[in-house]
Amino acid sequence: MRSFTLKYFTINSLTCLLTGLLTCLVISTPSLASSGNYLNHKLAGDSLVITTNSVEVTLSAYGEGAIAAHYQNLEKKLPASQLPSFAIKENAHNSKFVITEDKNQLTLTLNKLSAVINKAPFSISYYQKNKHQKDTLLISEQKGFFSDTVLEENKSLAVQGFRFHLTDTEKLLGGGERVLGMDRRGHSFPLYNRAHYGYTTQSEQMNFSIPAVMSSNKYIVLFDNSAKGYMDLAKKEKNTLEFSAVAGRMAYIVFSADSYPKLLNNYVDVTGKQPLPPRWSLGNYASRFGYRSEAQVRATVNKFIDLDFPLDALILDLYWFGKDIKGHMGNLAWDKEAFPEPEKMISDIKEQGVNTILITEPFVLSTSAKWQDAVEQQALAKDAQGNAKQFDFYFGNTGLVDVFNDKGQQWFNNIYQTLYQQGVTGWWGDLGEPEVHPSDTLHTLSDGSVVNADAIHNVYGHQWAKMVFENQLKLSPDQRPFILMRSGFAGSQRYGMIPWTGDVSRSWGGLKPQVELSLQMSLLGMAYTHSDLGGFAGGEKFDQEMYIRWLQYGIFQPIYRPHGQDNIAPEAVFHDKRTQDILREYIKLRYKLLPYNYTLAYQNSTTGMPLMRPLFFEEQLEHKEKSTAFDNASSYLWGDAFLVTPVVSADVSSVAIDLPAGVWFDYFTNENEPSKKYQGNQTINLPTTLEKLPVLVRAGAFIPMIDDIQSTQDYDASKLTLHYYADKSVATADYEMYEDDGKTYQAIEKGLFELLQFSANQQQQHLSINLNRKGKGYNGMPKERNMTVVIHNITQAPSNIKLNNKVIKNGVWQDKNNTLTVTFAWQHQPLTLTIQ
Numbered sequence: 001m002r003s004f005t006l007k008y009f010t011i012n013s014l015t016c017l018l019t020g021l022l023t024c025l026v027i028s029t030p031s032l033a034s035s036g037n038y039l040n041h042k043l044a045g046d047s048l049v050i051t052t053n054s055v056e057v058t059l060s061a062y063g064e065g066a067i068a069a070h071y072q073n074l075e076k077k078l079p080a081s082q083l084p085s086f087a088i089k090e091n092a093h094n095s096k097f098v099i100t101e102d103k104n105q106l107t108l109t110l111n112k113l114s115a116v117i118n119k120a121p122f123s124i125s126y127y128q129k130n131k132h133q134k135d136t137l138l139i140s141e142q143k144g145f146f147s148d149t150v151l152e153e154n155k156s157l158a159v160q161g162f163r164f165h166l167t168d169t170e171k172l173l174g175g176g177e178r179v180l181g182m183d184r185r186g187h188s189f190p191l192y193n194r195a196h197y198g199y200t201t202q203s204e205q206m207n208f209s210i211p212a213v214m215s216s217n218k219y220i221v222l223f224d225n226s227a228k229g230y231m232d233l234a235k236k237e238k239n240t241l242e243f244s245a246v247a248g249r250m251a252y253i254v255f256s257a258d259s260y261p262k263l264l265n266n267y268v269d270v271t272g273k274q275p276l277p278p279r280w281s282l283g284n285y286a287s288r289f290g291y292r293s294e295a296q297v298r299a300t301v302n303k304f305i306d307l308d309f310p311l312d313a314l315i316l317d318l319y320w321f322g323k324d325i326k327g328h329m330g331n332l333a334w335d336k337e338a339f340p341e342p343e344k345m346i347s348d349i350k351e352q353g354v355n356t357i358l359i360t361e362p363f364v365l366s367t368s369a370k371w372q373d374a375v376e377q378q379a380l381a382k383d384a385q386g387n388a389k390q391f392d393f394y395f396g397n398t399g400l401v402d403v404f405n406d407k408g409q410q411w412f413n414n415i416y417q418t419l420y421q422q423g424v425t426g427w428w429g430d431l432g433e434p435e436v437h438p439s440d441t442l443h444t445l446s447d448g449s450v451v452n453a454d455a456i457h458n459v460y461g462h463q464w465a466k467m468v469f470e471n472q473l474k475l476s477p478d479q480r481p482f483i484l485m486r487s488g489f490a491g492s493q494r495y496g497m498i499p500w501t502g503d504v505s506r507s508w509g510g511l512k513p514q515v516e517l518s519l520q521m522s523l524l525g526m527a528y529t530h531s532d533l534g535g536f537a538g539g540e541k542f543d544q545e546m547y548i549r550w551l552q553y554g555i556f557q558p559i560y561r562p563h564g565q566d567n568i569a570p571e572a573v574f575h576d577k578r579t580q581d582i583l584r585e586y587i588k589l590r591y592k593l594l595p596y597n598y599t600l601a602y603q604n605s606t607t608g609m610p611l612m613r614p615l616f617f618e619e620q621l622e623h624k625e626k627s628t629a630f631d632n633a634s635s636y637l638w639g640d641a642f643l644v645t646p647v648v649s650a651d652v653s654s655v656a657i658d659l660p661a662g663v664w665f666d667y668f669t670n671e672n673e674p675s676k677k678y679q680g681n682q683t684i685n686l687p688t689t690l691e692k693l694p695v696l697v698r699a700g701a702f703i704p705m706i707d708d709i710q711s712t713q714d715y716d717a718s719k720l721t722l723h724y725y726a727d728k729s730v731a732t733a734d735y736e737m738y739e740d741d742g743k744t745y746q747a748i749e750k751g752l753f754e755l756l757q758f759s760a761n762q763q764q765q766h767l768s769i770n771l772n773r774k775g776k777g778y779n780g781m782p783k784e785r786n787m788t789v790v791i792h793n794i795t796q797a798p799s800n801i802k803l804n805n806k807v808i809k810n811g812v813w814q815d816k817n818n819t820l821t822v823t824f825a826w827q828h829q830p831l832t833l834t835i836q
Helices: 014-019 260-271 294-306 342-351 371-376 406-421 453-475 514-522 544-554 577-592 594-607 623-630
Strands: 008-010 038-044 047-052 055-062 066-073 098-101 105-110 113-118 123-129 135-152 155-165 172-176 188-191 209-215 219-223 229-233 240-245 250-256 285-287 313-316 355-360 363-365 391-393 396-400 426-429 442-444 450-452 483-485 497-499 636-638 642-644 654-658 663-666 677-679 683-687 695-698 702-705 719-725 732-739 754-763 766-774 785-792 801-803 812-814 819-826 831-835
Touching: 047 105, 055 105, 066 105, 066 113, 066 135, 066 260, 113 250, 123 250, 135 219, 135 240, 135 250, 155 219, 155 229, 155 250, 172 229, 172 514, 188 209, 209 229, 219 240, 219 260, 250 260, 260 594, 285 294, 294 313, 294 342, 342 355, 355 406, 363 371, 371 396, 406 453, 426 453, 442 453, 450 453, 453 483, 453 497, 544 577, 577 594, 594 702, 594 732, 702 732, 702 754, 719 754, 766 785, 801 819, 819 831
Parallel strands: 285 313, 313 355, 355 426, 426 483, 483 497, 719 785
Antiparallel strands: 008 135, 038 047, 047 055, 055 066, 066 250, 098 105, 105 113, 113 123, 123 135, 135 155, 155 240, 172 209, 188 229, 209 219, 219 250, 229 240, 363 396, 391 396, 442 450, 636 642, 642 695, 654 683, 663 677, 663 695, 702 719, 732 754, 754 766, 766 831, 785 819, 801 831, 812 819
């Protein structure tokens, strides 16, 4: 119901003309290789500008391992070629090249990354120094920059882009949200954000394109272009990667590093790091399409509390401003019949620990109460005559807020300000592809230039998120914004955007690709990508097993948000007792793990490291194992400690798991028996029941936890349970837990935090655990912690337990499950717990 189709065909593609399928989007072989031959070069600040007889190329270095190339055609410029980079973060600073030259080549070196420019014919190759300090070719231009034409609805359109050589064996991830398998080499698809309603196990086009690939050869190449376009990963031609677009800036950025985590760090150093989210955002959400009245909201919150389910947020879909689906979009003011006292409602549920999040859309229907005001304030994108552009889509006749235009931003921001002053805590931006975006829609940029929809389609959601983010910080500079959005671009993470994977089918088929989607997005900066838990679209009747399996998986997903059409309740509290009893314990576990999960958020904000991590991040893997791990979307690492394998099919009694190196323990074991231990570097079959999600925990892992709470409003870090999974194979282990007040914006940058440092040393039967603390601290920081240290895999009763060399007698060893529990008060001085 929420989709429209644009058909593109290459001139040479008879198959596409016959079938009319978007999946046939490939560019014909370039008719014009237009990079030309080198003429001269000059320095412009820290950038190098090269002129050939066809193009001007500006090369810039960023961070420790990124080189950007911006091509400007001297003769045949595409529309909107003057557009700025949307991918590179604001106020990014250039790094300095070391430049060398001979008669045939220019070489630009940035640390271990270098760009070698061949003068005639002009082309650029990128090299990375390996551990032996020898240059290894990463990727090279193949005829470099090119121009060509495509057919769209029998009209010829110019395109420009880049072609690159690939090696025979490298694997490629990327392209953003698509369901194609982890290795996307051999696929061709559009770069055009477009919703796919009810998708399952295959989708070539979804709501969040990222025009970039990550290679198994440890580089990323990002096509820095906001227009609709195409991406071909060696489908059309062997060993050829191709990007192209119908408009916009012709530029790309190459990133490289010695490891995948460092590669991702180099990427976010340029495109921007995700700000730390508020702690409450890691809790449980009540959400559906949708709550229709104030009474229903209150009853839902009370039901969570009465049934002992933690809850931190409630999301209101479009019924908050209209009594039905069609005709009201753009009202963006409370329907007072359904919500007579919204401010009191928001305040009351806030006292119960529940934040209110509202949906907003960028469409203003001509039937809505705000249509005339939006027209008069010139808030809407325009047509060729300068009037508000009107068009029809599922919800009615509409215009589109011009989020690129100062007037459009001001109009929209005024609405957000009013709602924020009423107590709304977070924002949900829906349909931001935009879902319908006619090509002849005109947008006015901040510099006064006018571009059509095609030129900036893929950054509409990106720009919208920026607008909301910056406006929220103006309203409340010390509060972390919460922004849930369906569509964006490379770098949208720097505006705090939390994406989800769209209107997924409520089925096993919808559940199956969710790990792939989250991993693919996380590897290109969007680390909070998550799914509508339980599925969104359709469903004839409640499937208990599928629902439980999806919500179990969600515990180890960045955002825990069950959501769906309300013909079947998305919330566990409205289902049978067995469903409730199983999921209550998982949701409570999510809350107990808040110190661990919040530390993952800190790691992401400082390094770009995802919360969900692919198995190929494991550096111990041999080349063959790493190649297999690159394809693995069945299991993933949740942080460094957990290995999670969601159950994505019915009637499963065991799951096959490829274990990384090391020793792994079965996490969900009976408290009356020891955790089963597995040696790594093998495939195991782990038994499962409906009550048990297959999860393993790494030997040497520290996992900090808190006691049960009803919401993060009750979060108490003064009582901490620290689990350590000991094993003789792990001689040393280190962990650092991040803590702050959970809400202050830029707490990390301001130094308003503490780091609790834990380390372990084990030699045979002698184990010591060290505790330390550093950091300036924050308002409300505990002066003392009541510590409960639980050490797993202690196979015999200790003969001696010491705390800072003083014998203590309160250690409890459980022979049934081989755990040792020690409790003590910690004033944050250096402590050593010794067990013999």
